[in-house]
Amino acid sequence: MKHPSNREFFAYWDEARGGAAAPDRSRLGPEPVRHLLGDIFVLSYDPAAGYPFRVAGTRVCALLGRDVKGEGFSALFAGDSRHEIEDILGVVAEEMLATIAGITATAADGTLVHLELLLLPFNPRTNAPLSLTGLLAPLDGGHQTVDHFKLTSWRHVGHERKLFGPRALRKLAVARGFMVYEGLR
Numbered sequence: 001m002k003h004p005s006n007r008e009f010f011a012y013w014d015e016a017r018g019g020a021a022a023p024d025r026s027r028l029g030p031e032p033v034r035h036l037l038g039d040i041f042v043l044s045y046d047p048a049a050g051y052p053f054r055v056a057g058t059r060v061c062a063l064l065g066r067d068v069k070g071e072g073f074s075a076l077f078a079g080d081s082r083h084e085i086e087d088i089l090g091v092v093a094e095e096m097l098a099t100i101a102g103i104t105a106t107a108a109d110g111t112l113v114h115l116e117l118l119l120l121p122f123n124p125r126t127n128a129p130l131s132l133t134g135l136l137a138p139l140d141g142g143h144q145t146v147d148h149f150k151l152t153s154w155r156h157v158g159h160e161r162k163l164f165g166p167r168a169l170r171k172l173a174v175a176r177g178f179m180v181y182e183g184l185r
Helices: 004-017 031-039 058-064 080-095 166-174
Strands: 040-044 053-056 098-107 112-121 131-138 146-157
Touching: 004 031, 004 098, 004 112, 004 131, 031 040, 031 058, 031 131, 058 131, 058 146, 080 098, 080 112, 080 131, 080 146, 112 146
Parallel strands: none
Antiparallel strands: 040 053, 040 131, 098 112, 098 146, 112 131
16 A cells, blocks of 8 residues: 555554454444545445445545535446446455555546545445445645546455355355356365
């Protein structure tokens, strides 16, 4: 992670989760990261709606030039990057893997702005909608409004990916009847 805000928010999230794959939402309070709240957002896990913002900090809204509550997060991305970010959001929420991504965006004056995106899952709760949190910060300290996001790089951080996480097991549970799985013991 390049941006100090992302490192600090990840460390807070990592401490809150303890040994679990992800922390419960109730374990993350605003007080310890009050100075980061402007860059933090919460997304609903709703692929059909484009992963809408439930909450967006003031600096996130200023960076995008509007209040984005209720807007789809994936709609910020252009072209093939939209499909990639939707896949990444699915992995983060369903397999509970923290992810860091590099993004370029176009400023109002046409220049490229480099951003760093941190995506962190919450532990799912019974009868509660699935959601995830994150932090979006410009790497070059720019304060221009941006749009047309393009994903340039990404990687999972924090812990190793399991062979069969909750996402894969749910897909296997849908299958009925006799099935042969090659390579499993």
